[in-house]
Amino acid sequence: MYRRGSSAFPLFPHVPPRRRAIRKIAKLAEVDLKRIRIKIVKGTKGTGFKGYTRNRRCIELYEDAFSSAEDLANTLGHERRHVEDLRSAGVDRFMNSLQVIESEQVARIAGEEARQRYIQNCMRGGR
Numbered sequence: 001m002y003r004r005g006s007s008a009f010p011l012f013p014h015v016p017p018r019r020r021a022i023r024k025i026a027k028l029a030e031v032d033l034k035r036i037r038i039k040i041v042k043g044t045k046g047t048g049f050k051g052y053t054r055n056r057r058c059i060e061l062y063e064d065a066f067s068s069a070e071d072l073a074n075t076l077g078h079e080r081r082h083v084e085d086l087r088s089a090g091v092d093r094f095m096n097s098l099q100v101i102e103s104e105q106v107a108r109i110a111g112e113e114a115r116q117r118y119i120q121n122c123m124r125g126g127r
């Protein structure tokens with residue numbers, strides 16, 4: 001259980017690149033990762049890449065995604081939105097650049113919303 005102000009709860013901690021830590025942040029950010037494979041791509045530190053939606057069932061996370069918990073929440077919400085868009089379209093890849101641009105716009109908002117939910121839920125003491 002996280003508690004604000006205790007040493008057990010730095011608000012913006014670095015996250016270990018492990019599945020259990022990722023699931024915990026996803027839960028607090030209210031990002032549903034059921035039926036999605038999370039692949040951690042090693043050797044990518046300093047590239048600035050954080051996440052990539054490989055297809056409807058797989059999100060890749062790069063090492064820079066783990067610099068802080070709330071940023072990881074943002075990346076998870078962002079990529080999860082791409083998965084949703086691919087699933088709605090019934091495809092594994094977007095068919096044209098307009099779809100990419102549209103999905104990117106909503107994913108940006110979804111990521112920011114996930115980041116805010118994560119912070120709010122942490123401040124309420126986790127769940």
Ligand SMILES: [Zn+2]
Pocket residue numbers: 078082103104107
């Ligand atoms: Zn994107």
